[in-house]
Amino acid sequence: MTFQDLNLIEPIQRALKTAGYKNPTPIQAQSIPTALQGRDLLACAQTGTGKTAAFAIPILQLMQSQGRNEGRNRPARALILAPTRELAIQIGESFDAYGKFLELRHTVIFGGVSQHAQTRNLQSGIDIIIATPGRLLDLMNQGFIKLDKIEFFVLDEADRMLDMGFIHDVKRVIRQLPARRQTLFFSATMPPVVAELANGILTRPEKVAVDPVSSTAERVEQAVFFVSKNQKRDLLIHLLKTEDIPTALVFTRTKHGANRVVKELDKKGIKAEAIHGNKSQNARQQALSNFKARRTRVLVATDIAARGIDVEDLTHVINYDLPNISETYVHRIGRTGRAGASGIALSFCDEEEQAYLRDIQKLIGQRIHVVKNHPFPMEEGQAATQPAITRPAANGYRNGRDNNGSQRNNWSNSQSNNRRRPKRSSTGAPVTSDRVDTRR
Numbered sequence: 001m002t003f004q005d006l007n008l009i010e011p012i013q014r015a016l017k018t019a020g021y022k023n024p025t026p027i028q029a030q031s032i033p034t035a036l037q038g039r040d041l042l043a044c045a046q047t048g049t050g051k052t053a054a055f056a057i058p059i060l061q062l063m064q065s066q067g068r069n070e071g072r073n074r075p076a077r078a079l080i081l082a083p084t085r086e087l088a089i090q091i092g093e094s095f096d097a098y099g100k101f102l103e104l105r106h107t108v109i110f111g112g113v114s115q116h117a118q119t120r121n122l123q124s125g126i127d128i129i130i131a132t133p134g135r136l137l138d139l140m141n142q143g144f145i146k147l148d149k150i151e152f153f154v155l156d157e158a159d160r161m162l163d164m165g166f167i168h169d170v171k172r173v174i175r176q177l178p179a180r181r182q183t184l185f186f187s188a189t190m191p192p193v194v195a196e197l198a199n200g201i202l203t204r205p206e207k208v209a210v211d212p213v214s215s216t217a218e219r220v221e222q223a224v225f226f227v228s229k230n231q232k233r234d235l236l237i238h239l240l241k242t243e244d245i246p247t248a249l250v251f252t253r254t255k256h257g258a259n260r261v262v263k264e265l266d267k268k269g270i271k272a273e274a275i276h277g278n279k280s281q282n283a284r285q286q287a288l289s290n291f292k293a294r295r296t297r298v299l300v301a302t303d304i305a306a307r308g309i310d311v312e313d314l315t316h317v318i319n320y321d322l323p324n325i326s327e328t329y330v331h332r333i334g335r336t337g338r339a340g341a342s343g344i345a346l347s348f349c350d351e352e353e354q355a356y357l358r359d360i361q362k363l364i365g366q367r368i369h370v371v372k373n374h375p376f377p378m379e380e381g382q383a384a385t386q387p388a389i390t391r392p393a394a395n396g397y398r399n400g401r402d403n404n405g406s407q408r409n410n411w412s413n414s415q416s417n418n419r420r421r422p423k424r425s426s427t428g429a430p431v432t433s434d435r436v437d438t439r440r
Helices: 010-018 026-036 051-065 085-098 116-124 133-141 158-163 167-175 192-201 229-242 255-267 281-292 326-333 354-364 414-418
Strands: 041-044 078-081 106-109 128-131 152-155 182-187 206-209 220-226 248-251 272-275 298-301 316-319 343-349 369-371 397-401 407-411
Touching (some): 026 182, 116 133, 128 133, 133 167, 182 192, 229 343, 255 272, 255 298, 272 281, 281 298
Parallel strands (some): 220 343, 248 298
Antiparallel strands (some): 397 407
16 A cells, blocks of 8 residues: 555645655554544554554645635644653654645644743644643643634543643643544553543544554664763764764754754764754755765754665664654664664663663663763763663673774674564553653
């Protein structure tokens, strides 16, 4: 099946082609036709299975077909509720990509930052709101947001939303929605409390379930460096200058982060380019072409922009920022070690990302080798919650010194022979214990 088989309008087809999408994932193939019919949807699917496109594409198409309301302060017609600011931002970038050639406007609402830019966007006229519960309720209480005209409602990662303590906030939001609306409900697991919530807000829903993505590329060797956030840049430059890294795809959490990394690498004479949603399509294609032709050694990307990247003989993937969604890690490292080739995945983990690392290891069913001896170790005490995942130095990254006595780290291919085969998680996507404060 291709996206052309899903009866999508031409602007969305063109946007998907531009983003490098070819064939829908199982969750997309099952969900998009149902959603386009206007039916409620109950989907059991993890992040990493393509579920954002499963709800974003039909919402964009249905809203486009109904025409656009004009004018400032026009009420939003679609609301997507997400548990964390990181996920909300990622969903916003997806709407950027899929709605690239449409005239629909969206904004992302989350706490922890000034609300001024968010309220200014709302007042200029917004069709789609992507929000975390706390800041959404704050702006509703201040009169900046009304939900009485919402036609499409998405509750994303419902089980994580409830685990993080947002159940009462979610119910307060739902009470403000019109009774007549289309609701799309996504959850990685379906415990009784989640099923009860779904039954209360869905009307004769179509049910869809897909298997989780939990296995890593079999020939990808993995290692993690514990490093303070402010020294990640120095560690990246050190590795690129001292290690045999012909090509590297570096992942950052944000577009601005990608730009900063490229700027610092260029200062050190390392040819790098960024690829993310703020770049024009021509710029993205040129950067990708340069990378494939080895004119650029390092390509720095965000997750949404990296969709569709398929580079032959890509030797290294480097997680400059660890993803907060474990399945995203699986997809990232799968960019190397393709078609039977070997590959290496290196990750930088700061003090705030250790919970993400534990969740990743739980999902892939294996421990990731820790590189202890490197020039920028995390300060004593910051890695107090570090999981006991170290392996003998003979496996994976072997620490030593070169002939000049300077420290360096050499990758040993022996790890691929000693590594356990990854196993699937039996409980679905893991949930971190760290609650993100979206109310501030």
